[in-house]
Amino acid sequence: MSLTVFPSKLLENAVNEFASLPGIGRKTALRLVMSLLRRDPGEVSKFGETIIRLRSEIQYCSVCHNISDEKICSICSDHTRDKKLLCVVENIQDVMAIENTRQYHGLYHVLGGVISPIDGIGPSELNIDSLEARAGTGSISEIIFALSTTMEGDTTNYYLYRRLNKYNIKLTVLARGVAVGNELEYTDELTLGRSIINRMPFNLPGT
Amino acid sequence: MSLTVFPSKLLENAVNEFASLPGIGRKTALRLVMSLLRRDPGEVSKFGETIIRLRSEIQYCSVCHNISDEKICSICSDHTRDKKLLCVVENIQDVMAIENTRQYHGLYHVLGGVISPIDGIGPSELNIDSLEARAGTGSISEIIFALSTTMEGDTTNYYLYRRLNKYNIKLTVLARGVAVGNELEYTDELTLGRSIINRMPFNLPGT
Numbered sequence: 001m002s003l004t005v006f007p008s009k010l011l012e013n014a015v016n017e018f019a020s021l022p023g024i025g026r027k028t029a030l031r032l033v034m035s036l037l038r039r040d041p042g043e044v045s046k047f048g049e050t051i052i053r054l055r056s057e058i059q060y061c062s063v064c065h066n067i068s069d070e071k072i073c074s075i076c077s078d079h080t081r082d083k084k085l086l087c088v089v090e091n092i093q094d095v096m097a098i099e100n101t102r103q104y105h106g107l108y109h110v111l112g113g114v115i116s117p118i119d120g121i122g123p124s125e126l127n128i129d130s131l132e133a134r135a136g137t138g139s140i141s142e143i144i145f146a147l148s149t150t151m152e153g154d155t156t157n158y159y160l161y162r163r164l165n166k167y168n169i170k171l172t173v174l175a176r177g178v179a180v181g182n183e184l185e186y187t188d189e190l191t192l193g194r195s196i197i198n199r200m201p202f203n204l205p206g207t
Numbered sequence: 208m209s210l211t212v213f214p215s216k217l218l219e220n221a222v223n224e225f226a227s228l229p230g231i232g233r234k235t236a237l238r239l240v241m242s243l244l245r246r247d248p249g250e251v252s253k254f255g256e257t258i259i260r261l262r263s264e265i266q267y268c269s270v271c272h273n274i275s276d277e278k279i280c281s282i283c284s285d286h287t288r289d290k291k292l293l294c295v296v297e298n299i300q301d302v303m304a305i306e307n308t309r310q311y312h313g314l315y316h317v318l319g320g321v322i323s324p325i326d327g328i329g330p331s332e333l334n335i336d337s338l339e340a341r342a343g344t345g346s347i348s349e350i351i352f353a354l355s356t357t358m359e360g361d362t363t364n365y366y367l368y369r370r371l372n373k374y375n376i377k378l379t380v381l382a383r384g385v386a387v388g389n390e391l392e393y394t395d396e397l398t399l400g401r402s403i404i405n406r407m408p409f410n411l412p413g414t
Binding site: 058 | 212214215220228231235237238240241242243244251253254255256257258260261263264265274275276280282302303306307
């Protein structure tokens with residue numbers, strides 16, 4: 001079904017908008033649009049207005065560059081968090097993923113990507129100057145690099161290390177190893193090899 | 208990732224709206240919302256307004272109940288189409304599917320569903336009275352039942368037959384048989400059995 005014949009321009013426009021989203025094909029877009037047509041007009045207006053407000057009113061925290069409804073985000077302004085600890089991530093989804101573990105209570109710094117010469121992303125496209133400015137205040141004792149374990153992530157880690165090494169700050173990286181719940185035989189060789197080299201003392205569970 | 212911790216209420220509302228669409232989970236919804244945040248505000252406003260206009264301005268053809276931007280849809284008002292031929296379909300997607308074949312040049316009648324006692328859909332919930340009214344005008348010579356080949360579709364075919372049989376109109380149904388491009392060994396028994404009973408004279412291709 002090529003969906004070339006639309007009975008209505010309104011319908012065609014709506015299908016085109018949904019089909020412009022990543023991973024949404026034209027048949028799926030039509031299904032989504034038809035589901036909106038079955039709803040109350042008020043409900044659909046709320047949908048549309050939520051999208052418009054999202055883009056027009058969204059702010060980014062002036063300290064950590066996380067998405068925020070205020071000038072300073074709720075994490076940066078939370079007095080119960082450890083302000084000596086900084087975690088560097090690529091994007092906002094990573095902040096949410098780490099927050100959902102409930103294992104981290106420091107602050108964040110969102111880079112907005114990783115260094116990738118192929119995609120034309122150099123250090124100046126990323127929030128690195130503001131990261132160095134935060135490091136220079138002397139109030140931070142540890143910075144955790146929590147970037148993707150890809151070549152681009154490793155390159156960025158190395159670049160950040162060179163920029164931040166001159167400050168008296170402990171620089172760490174997320175532990176790499178066999179994922180929890182993964183079977184050993186399906187773990188890739190590189191990960192398995194590294195996890196043997198970086199083996200840890202055995203602790204009884206719960207200690 | 209349970210996505211319970213959102214850094215922004217605007218973001219959370221937008222994710223909730225997308226996740227309310229059929230077949231869109233919360234992780235996909237977040238991915239779609241993040242892609243909107245990377246676009247121009249004007250572009251995103253257009254997206255939102257297209258959705259709002261779709262629901263508030265959409266009309267249904269007063270003759271065939273197809274979606275339309277006018278009181279009478281472009282198919283019903285097209286003078287080149289065969290007005291003696293009527294094709295009864297369940298929904299608007301079926302009209303589009305048949306239009307895309309470019310093999311049909313008559314008019315349509317959109318029922319809005321099929322009779323399904325389990326879902327509480329009886330004949331009075333469907334556009335059957337208006338179908339009978341069209342049949343009663345005497346200007347139609349053939350009505351094609353193009354409903355799903357399910358129990359509900361067959362029930363509806365039978366009900367329509369009883370309602371329309373008294374008019375001097377030829378009542379037909381879509382050919383059932385082995386789908387074009389399907390291998391015989393994977394065709395279900397019922398379809399294969401029917402296609403043997405309803406075998407057709409062999410014609411050389413192109414004749």
